[in-house]
Amino acid sequence: MAHKPNDWLRGLWYLAARATDVKAGRVISKQLLSEPILIGRTAAGKLFAIRDVCPHRGIPLSKGTFDGEAVTCCFHGWRFGPDGRCLEIPSLAPDRKVRLDRIRAPDYACLESQGLLWIFFPKHTAKTDTKDIPPAPFFNGFPEDAAPQIFGTVSYPCHADNAAYNLMDPAHAAFIHGSWWWRRKQSRLILKEKILEPAERGWRIARHKVARHNRAYRLLGRDVTSEITYHLPGLRIEEIRGDKHVVFGLSAVTPVSEHASEVTQCFYSDLPWLHWLSPVGRHFIKKFLSQDRAVAVLSDQPQIENFRPIHIPDADIQARYYAQLQAAWRRASDGKAAFHNPVRRQVVRWYS
Ligand code: FES
Numbered sequence: 001m002a003h004k005p006n007d008w009l010r011g012l013w014y015l016a017a018r019a020t021d022v023k024a025g026r027v028i029s030k031q032l033l034s035e036p037i038l039i040g041r042t043a044a045g046k047l048f049a050i051r052d053v054c055p056h057r058g059i060p061l062s063k064g065t066f067d068g069e070a071v072t073c074c075f076h077g078w079r080f081g082p083d084g085r086c087l088e089i090p091s092l093a094p095d096r097k098v099r100l101d102r103i104r105a106p107d108y109a110c111l112e113s114q115g116l117l118w119i120f121f122p123k124h125t126a127k128t129d130t131k132d133i134p135p136a137p138f139f140n141g142f143p144e145d146a147a148p149q150i151f152g153t154v155s156y157p158c159h160a161d162n163a164a165y166n167l168m169d170p171a172h173a174a175f176i177h178g179s180w181w182w183r184r185k186q187s188r189l190i191l192k193e194k195i196l197e198p199a200e201r202g203w204r205i206a207r208h209k210v211a212r213h214n215r216a217y218r219l220l221g222r223d224v225t226s227e228i229t230y231h232l233p234g235l236r237i238e239e240i241r242g243d244k245h246v247v248f249g250l251s252a253v254t255p256v257s258e259h260a261s262e263v264t265q266c267f268y269s270d271l272p273w274l275h276w277l278s279p280v281g282r283h284f285i286k287k288f289l290s291q292d293r294a295v296a297v298l299s300d301q302p303q304i305e306n307f308r309p310i311h312i313p314d315a316d317i318q319a320r321y322y323a324q325l326q327a328a329w330r331r332a333s334d335g336k337a338a339f340h341n342p343v344r345r346q347v348v349r350w351y352s
């Protein structure tokens, strides 16, 4: 399906990396929403994100060096602070004046929360006032310094919309995700009935009993239920509770470019031993997501012109709402209308 170039949803937080990916005194370079970004942490531990482009000649700042306080461009040695401001131009003679405070690499609001790094992409290129920035996703019941016990990221060579679609598509699991620990491929489909209701910037599948065939749920005790929330820009948060324990699962889709995206899956829980399963968990996340990736890539065929997907009731209702939410968010970002959530509360039924 053809996507408009650089038509990313803005005015939102995007998951950029795991907090431990950016050590003190180090920088990493990432492309997100088609923008090259240098993400770093000063020697004192302060997180920052600036455009990975030197304002002098456009060379990536990530090709230079970082001494824990400032980035030095590899070409002419201009130095930039963590807020992107130019601090020094080595070739400038003392009697030649340049307003250094007017030279800067644009910076991004960024934060570290519960072991994840988030970057805010403002609606306009100008930086948004911090007071106008909504809070980043937070898992209630877990402290600020909690970290995901299991974490995995998979790169998809396709548009983020194609990657996000699988997160809200209940009908593919029986055909794509077959494994001994989840469910047998194409096992008997079961009629599901759930309540779908509006949530902030998305929708929620109200708390419901989980499928008994999944053995992993038994770790949480009895009467295990799940509540699933989807938010723009591409976040799915599932809270699974039993009578003994709780697990939060976050799935996050981050656009890289028009033909690439990252999908992260991570889990927080009060099962103290869960982090011991981290290597095994990462293996299953990668296996699970690579099954999704295979079909996401096949469905991302921009050369097929005038293709319009068919949305059937009720298995595709979330995909339809996702498209409507995106359109409503874009209209609101353009200042054409206030953001209106099109989701209405209803009972939904499908076989999956
Ligand atoms: S290109 Fe960066 S200092 Fe010249």
Ligand SMILES: [Fe+2]
Residues within 6 Å of the ligand: 166, 167, 172, 173, 176, 177, 292
């Ligand atoms: Fe899937």
